[in-house]
Amino acid sequence: MTLRELLKIPSSTDKPIIAVPLILGPTDKFSPFAQKLQQQNPDIVEWRADFIADDFSQAVMWQQVKSGAQKELAQKDVSAMTEAKMLSEIDNAKQEFIANWPQMNAHIIKELTSTVFNSIGGFPVILTYRTVEQGGRGEMSEVEYTTFVVSALNTGFPFAAVDVEYTLDESLRNRIIDAAHKVNVPVIMSYHDFQGTPDTLAGLIENMSHTPADVIKLAVMPNNMSDVQYLLDTTKEAAIEQPLITMSMGEIGKRTRIEGYQYGSELTFATLDGTSQSAPGQLTINELLHFWQ
Numbered sequence: 001m002t003l004r005e006l007l008k009i010p011s012s013t014d015k016p017i018i019a020v021p022l023i024l025g026p027t028d029k030f031s032p033f034a035q036k037l038q039q040q041n042p043d044i045v046e047w048r049a050d051f052i053a054d055d056f057s058q059a060v061m062w063q064q065v066k067s068g069a070q071k072e073l074a075q076k077d078v079s080a081m082t083e084a085k086m087l088s089e090i091d092n093a094k095q096e097f098i099a100n101w102p103q104m105n106a107h108i109i110k111e112l113t114s115t116v117f118n119s120i121g122g123f124p125v126i127l128t129y130r131t132v133e134q135g136g137r138g139e140m141s142e143v144e145y146t147t148f149v150v151s152a153l154n155t156g157f158p159f160a161a162v163d164v165e166y167t168l169d170e171s172l173r174n175r176i177i178d179a180a181h182k183v184n185v186p187v188i189m190s191y192h193d194f195q196g197t198p199d200t201l202a203g204l205i206e207n208m209s210h211t212p213a214d215v216i217k218l219a220v221m222p223n224n225m226s227d228v229q230y231l232l233d234t235t236k237e238a239a240i241e242q243p244l245i246t247m248s249m250g251e252i253g254k255r256t257r258i259e260g261y262q263y264g265s266e267l268t269f270a271t272l273d274g275t276s277q278s279a280p281g282q283l284t285i286n287e288l289l290h291f292w293q
């Protein structure tokens, strides 16, 4: 099955799927992004949830509740005794907050997901939470990351696919894969190396393909042109069942984002305006279309 078939993105061209990253944070507006999306019409949006989800983590939310209560207390003219008592009540409230957190968290994740789906006007969405270790912004623990992704999948919003990092603990990885498959969402198993191009790419792809994932994705940093050619050749020679997405990042890897499809990479990441890159070396959609003319 091709990636287009799997993600249900039909096309009459031989060109790869174009994915655009959505990297908005909690104070950013969605409408300029949505507008450019309509104008440039990529195939799919990758919601990089790591740009926003950590602002709604348990620690951040508790801090907000706590400082709100402390502020209120500071405005009251109370005795030192009453103040001490109230401060200890705030600490007790933490237990209650922790007990209620799973429901609150599910509610927050549903709101975030709903905002994304309602803002981007019908484009298919890949859900990605990229950890700092793999080159993203996400600082949640592995368990929190898993909870976030599983909860987002269970909101009922129809994600076109979900990204799962190969470096995540295997049992947690499988929890996400099971949750995704239960709601018929294909899983993209991804691996990033922002430092270099491992000389064991073929083995890595092979090992990743032995997971229950539906798509394999590899993004690595080349240090010279032969690293770039090595990535392309390995992509071409990969004999795995799943569709493959590969790229060399950075300036010298740009070629793989344009030509990778000729070697078997079925999706390429591009930006709407050249400024909102989610990884180094991404071209704009216009640049890609220009090269493909």
Ligand SMILES: O=C1C[C@@](O)(C(=O)O)C[C@@H](O)[C@@H]1O
Binding pocket: 021, 046, 048, 128, 130, 163, 190, 192, 217, 219, 247, 249, 269, 278, 279, 280, 282
């Ligand atoms: O895995 C990838 C590929 C990527 O790192 C790139 O190099 O284009 C961009 C990420 O947003 C995406 O999740």
